Amino acid sequence: MADEVKPISPLKNLLAGGFGGMCLVFVGHPLDTVKLPPDICSWDVVWSIHHRNYDPWRANQVLVTVPIPGRFDRRVSVCAETYNPDEEEEDTDPRVIHPKTDQQRCRLQEACKDILLFKNLDPEQLSQVLDAMFERTVKVDEHVIDQGDDGDNFYVIERGTYDILVTKDNQTRSVGQYDNHGSFGELALMYNTPRAATIVATSEGSLWGLDRVTFRRIIVKNNAKKRKMFESFIESVPLLKSLEVSERMKIVDVIGEKVYKDGERIITQGEKADSFYIIESGEVSILIKSKTKVNKDGENQEVEIARCHKGQYFGELALVTNKPRAASAYAVGDVKCLVMDVQAFERLLGPCMDIMKRNISHYEEQLVKMFGSSMDLIDPGQ
Incomplete structure (x- = not known):
């Protein structure tokens, strides 16, 4: 089981799961084995x-x-x-x-x-x-x-x-x-x-x-050289541990590496999602715009809800729901991320999709129980 995202509050614990391993927050067992749609493949x-x-x-x-x-x-x-x-x-x-x-x-x-x-x-x-x-x-x-x-x-x-x-x-x-x-x-x-x-x-x-x-x-x-560099790291990523070796190697073959400087924005709330991220090194801050808090320019203030670290991932929520990004992510210090585009995500991480979708529903229910139907957070679609 993965190291949990270190939350800053109960709300942040829930939201951290959504952006840094949601299935790990709500599911206490390994991910399902590989399954393809039965109408496509026997x-x-x-x-x-x-x-x-x-x-x-x-x-x-x-x-x-x-x-x-x-x-x-x-x-x-x-x-x-x-x-x-x-x-x-x-x-x-x-x-x-x-x-x-x-x-x-x-x-x-x-x-x-x-x-x-x-x-x-x-x-x-x-x-x-x-x-x-x-x-x-x-x-x-x-x-x-x-x-x-x-x-x-x-x-x-x-x-x-x-x-x-x-x-x-x-x-x-x-x-x-x-x-x-x-x-x-x-x-x-x-x-x-x-x-x-x-x-x-x-x-x-x-x-x-x-x-x-x-x-x-x-x-x-x-790519063979890249495999040697990334094999051990990919094997240590909790989300991918349930996959077969050959399946993890396919992931190595399609990922790219991106470097971000301190304070650089990696993804932006409200934008269309096109990639999934695994943190190779460094720390990433996840923020969501508040409905009630504004900055000196009168704009909705971003509130930090979680920190993600090496081996954790973010950006999957928008890809699973086909909705705009639900939060923004910023580099804290220098950060290296392994990046997978949406096509590869859907094709190679399909085994995780059902679990992620189930957990989105559970995640939303938990938010309503804790904070009621009116939350102090901006809807990402707005």
Whole structure:
């Protein structure tokens, strides 16, 4: 069980649970085991996911070799070679460079700026990745990738909307959508699996692709180093202890690291939520605006309700409820956080969702019992 958030009052104890481990405040037992929606995956598919790293929520691909000129051709089954990113073999592969105009380069940089997979690259590595990426325009109803096919590329979305379709028992259904941002295809390049979903453009759009060779030479090897850095820390995070090792490693593969200075605001009450945070080092203060207390400028004053520390997390409440941020978070001293975007949160932390949702209801009931229906706190939606 996790170390409890140190509250400043009974109210803060409750709210601290909501922002730093709500399930730990209200649930006195380990988190549930991994379960996927039964209408999406039968137990034999769940077994495959668990043992073979299948991922029905994200389109996947395998490690295959393909000439760059044929990168859009449909692939048939190809045996993938093994690859050990820990081996420090001499890099003899020629650099892949797709020339770009200044305008294309700017568009590419904008599309990639929030891709967590690129966050831990040094400037030289990132430059090589951007050099190797190529632009692909798509039309409405175009299949970018198809479930079951082998693939060759990792994709970053510049613009356009895309349905994620999964076929099971000859029935196809949509399990999600990308809306003008995001990326797909990376897990198969890491785990050597066929594509687990079909991605279909529902509007005209533009993608940036990265070939397998460059991806594994830079991204996979860099992620192997990141794994060594974060493995022991991730294992110590109470929320993640109930997950299998392979599931925790998938989390390591998609998280990024962000550093915040003393007093810097990490999330803002009322804003749309796009990320989930685990504190790697330092201390974070959680504050909510008061209805009655105002500052010298006449604005609603923020009241501290909790402090979160190493190994604790925050930002999950808005992602679970699909509501604006319920509080703001500020760095107390220098802070390092591991950050997971909303797509990865929904895909990889699904096992925690039911518990979190149950606890939100319990959490609200407890607030009403303690303070009545009228609380001295600003609704985050206002």
